[in-house]
Amino acid sequence: MPLEKRLTSELPSQCRVLVAGWAGPGYSARIAADYLVEEFRGELLAEIYSYHFPAHVAVSKEGIVELVKCSLFKCKVEENWLLVFSGDEEPLTPEGQFELAKEALEIATKLGVREVYIFDAVPGTREDSGEIKVACSDGALLEQLKEMGFKPLKAHRIIGVLGMLAGLASERGLRTTCLVTGTYTYFTPSGRMVADSRAAKALLEAFCKLTGLQLDLSRISREVKLTDSFIAELEAEKRRLLKAALKREGGPSYVR
């Protein structure tokens, strides 16, 4: 049994939309998916475990051990339900990625989902952060998206569970839209990654534009400002340290 599913709450009715965002470049797709769950006070619907996940467990600060898993949340949005599928780690094989995507899609379609949105990110420069491009299940939908001002992705591969999910959903005739943002990954001098909240915000804005969803973005806007000022401070500090080091050593010895 390579896959195990645990349903943790009652199945909702009238689900039309599934959104998926996985941890990836800049962590932006995952942040966007989590933001939807937090804003709509989502409830955990199912956890899926796979034998194809990396062979390790996570131990929390409190000393509690947890298997690698992915989660499906249900969020009540007015009279409808929104499903959010997210995870931190990818199964290590295409077969494992396929099984996981298929399982999530099967749960979603049984609950009535007809539209799938994939949040994804591609690494780029700081200027690329938040630039959204789209790909979708058919040419007619692509034309509609272009009319709304979205740029299409020309040639690209969405890898892992989300790619499989996009491909399988399209194949099964679901209205599938991939929102792909450019993202910039900043690392602190100690090597820690600063998540790209600007790209996450851009994903959420594009999603709201496409679905007409009313979402309060003030919390993530504050996050963007904080991230920007944090990076600016770090950069200023780096410049100051470099200047001080050069002054102390009298500049490079080979410059006379």
Place this chain on the structure above:
Amino acid sequence: MSGDFTWVKIHKEVKARKALAASPGLRSVGFLVVNEIVRCLKSELVAEIFSAHFPVIYQSMPSYSPQPELPGIGGCIIDEGVVRLPSVKIFWCSEAGLLVVVGYHANFNGQYEVARKVLDLLKSMGVEELYVLAAHAKHEGGEICCAAVASDLLEVFKGKTGLQPCSTGPFLGFSGLLFGLAQSYKMKAVALFSKTEPDYDNPEIPDPRAAIRLLDFLNKVFGLAVKPSKELVEAAKAIEAERRPKGLTYF
């Protein structure tokens, strides 16, 4: 691995006695040829084989030499803004009465499963003769060589075309398995190899000259009228020009 990792989607029911098949193998020669045939003969996509064993990023190099510990990464392919899963495609060329299989390499876990699924489908479509197109890199071999699944079949083919066998050794990947397994489906399977020079850094980099040569041969033998595309002819000319040292008038 269980069978539901690979599935077939039929777009149109057709019957044909002959099929050509190739995949992106050595210098992608066969792959270039089948794509040229599909393009030129205005072929119709009649079936697709999808599989969870199809990576969109291969970890093994080349893609047609799968390793058990390198399964690749799954996902989808985006082409001009439209999402699609990787697949083996079967086209129907009504002008020539041929089915054309454009292959895709599965990873180690799925290579036999995919080849069998394709052969099951071809059998159900009435295919009796299968021609697998590829390349060889033998110095001593002819410009085009052949191999077959049985010696009597090979003799008949040699007599009809004047070709000789030359490519001894393993025939890797999707095309190799399709060719080898065709025997158990009682198909008359012949492989045609066009001579190429291996590129050890990038084994799948296309060789348009070898492809044009194989296409010419198929035009003669199968009575096709496939004109190589402008891009293919220009790429072949560019390679020829690169090979000729500049400034040496006596060359």
